[in-house]
Amino acid sequence: xxxxxxxxxxKGVSTGTTILAAIYDGGxxxxxxxxxxxxxxxxSSKTINKVIQVHDRIFCCMSGSLADAQAVTKAAKxxxxxxxxxxRPPLVIAAATIMKELCYKNKEDxxxxxxxxxxxxRHGPQVYVVSLGGMLVSQPVTIGGSGxxxxxxxxxxxxxxxxxxxxxxxxxxxxxxxxxxxDNVSGGVAHLxxxxxxxxxxxxxxxxxxxxxxxx
Amino acid sequence: MxxxxxxxxxxxxxxxxxxxxNAALGRNDGGHTPKPLKTGxxxxxxxxxxxxxxxxxxxxxxxxxxNIYCCGAGTAADTEKTTDLLSxxxxxxxxxxxxxxxxxxxxxILQDMLYRYRGQIGANLIxxxxxxxxxxxxxxxxxGSVDKTAYLSMGSxxxxxxxxxxxxxxPDLEMEQAKDLVRAAIQAGIMSDLxxxxxxxxxxxxxxxxxxxxPYQESETIKYKYRPGTTRVLTExxxxxxxxxxxxxxxxxxxx
Numbered sequence: 001x002x003x004x005x006x007x008x009x010x011k012g013v014s015t016g017t018t019i020l021a022a023i024y025d026g027g028x029x030x031x032x033x034x035x036x037x038x039x040x041x042x043x044s045s046k047t048i049n050k051v052i053q054v055h056d057r058i059f060c061c062m063s064g065s066l067a068d069a070q071a072v073t074k075a076a077k078x079x080x081x082x083x084x085x086x087x088r089p090p091l092v093i094a095a096a097t098i099m100k101e102l103c104y105k106n107k108e109d110x111x112x113x114x115x116x117x118x119x120x121x122r123h124g125p126q127v128y129v130v131s132l133g134g135m136l137v138s139q140p141v142t143i144g145g146s147g148x149x150x151x152x153x154x155x156x157x158x159x160x161x162x163x164x165x166x167x168x169x170x171x172x173x174x175x176x177x178x179x180x181x182x183d184n185v186s187g188g189v190a191h192l193x194x195x196x197x198x199x200x201x202x203x204x205x206x207x208x209x210x211x212x213x214x215x216x
Numbered sequence: 217m218x219x220x221x222x223x224x225x226x227x228x229x230x231x232x233x234x235x236x237x238n239a240a241l242g243r244n245d246g247g248h249t250p251k252p253l254k255t256g257x258x259x260x261x262x263x264x265x266x267x268x269x270x271x272x273x274x275x276x277x278x279x280x281x282x283n284i285y286c287c288g289a290g291t292a293a294d295t296e297k298t299t300d301l302l303s304x305x306x307x308x309x310x311x312x313x314x315x316x317x318x319x320x321x322x323x324x325i326l327q328d329m330l331y332r333y334r335g336q337i338g339a340n341l342i343x344x345x346x347x348x349x350x351x352x353x354x355x356x357x358x359x360g361s362v363d364k365t366a367y368l369s370m371g372s373x374x375x376x377x378x379x380x381x382x383x384x385x386x387p388d389l390e391m392e393q394a395k396d397l398v399r400a401a402i403q404a405g406i407m408s409d410l411x412x413x414x415x416x417x418x419x420x421x422x423x424x425x426x427x428x429x430x431p432y433q434e435s436e437t438i439k440y441k442y443r444p445g446t447t448r449v450l451t452e453x454x455x456x457x458x459x460x461x462x463x464x465x466x467x468x469x470x471x472x
Contacts, residue, residue: 011335011359012335012357012358012359012360012361013357013359013361013363036361036363044357044363045355045363045365047365048363065359065361066357066359066361067327067330067331067335067357067359067360067361068359070327070331070360070361070362071327071331071360074327109334
């Protein structure tokens, strides 16, 4: 299939995605769509998992080349596993820094960006963005991937700090639904993970159960 | 490239040890480097109640381990060698640990190997098998991306086969239904794709063992031999070739 799709910037399978993370009062919601495409023409998977658990309370969302992103998250998960020899679980910034080091040191060879979100005992819920070249930035709410361009307005208008868990979950679901509705390389189901001190909850919203808006 | 242990990772980067040798061979021998052969294939895999099976036309279903088989599309040499390497690695693992390998191990080894070569190895692989955790089906792309699904197809005829699979797949298929579904999917690939053709092979892997049906369905055989007299001879002309002996040399064999 790949030789039919040429001229794409990403070689091979692309996540061509919408990913986001947002902090609420007591935790963080991280989510993505589930479509993988080749050359922007062919959907190679409708059910790809882009929300990867790298530690008990730390998740990563991937965007860009699927092969590169999977390789980086695998390496990060491996490095984070050494924290089992410490007294306490790793900080979210530790995970984000591992991703950043991998992305920055290998920036010529990699085409992948990440959102790292989680909860730790020192700083509570946090969200970090590692962009394509390896820049690491902490933000209360962030969106990424090709579908994110369609929801900057929505996120800027609708995000409020210290939302409740339900409000934040609804906000994230709406944002994903809007992006998936407009971006051709985002779609499938919405994968969400709600991370807090007490634990992690996975929420999967099938395509036909996503919120619909007036004009649809 | 030979690894004595599955867990030992090779040195980073490409291995160019043979580059000088190959160049020398090209010069001295007057030989040419072999052209890569593309398979032009349709391969499909599908899970059914509790087990899974794959089937394939035009190329082999490769043995990986007693409970894992792999279909390969793309460059024939690459799929052949990659699956051979994988099989060797997992055999070493089995000997070391005394266990059958898990499908996820095979998928991870393939992913690491193909990612290291940055897409230069043109292998699109469907990996499937049954292990102690259940039945699994993985798709591995040439750049090293891995996707775990319930049914999939790859190769030049993948779109045709995927249409059939999408239409017919249900989560609780019986074995015969699943075999028939994949047969129909491959048939669609054979009919619609110029690169696919001929027979259909099926490999059914269950907890109890492997049933490698080769062929599951044969294409109609085309006869190329005709009996003498089929074509009428109109005229015949015989021209003897004049040959003269230019040079004769006799060399006696020295014995004793």
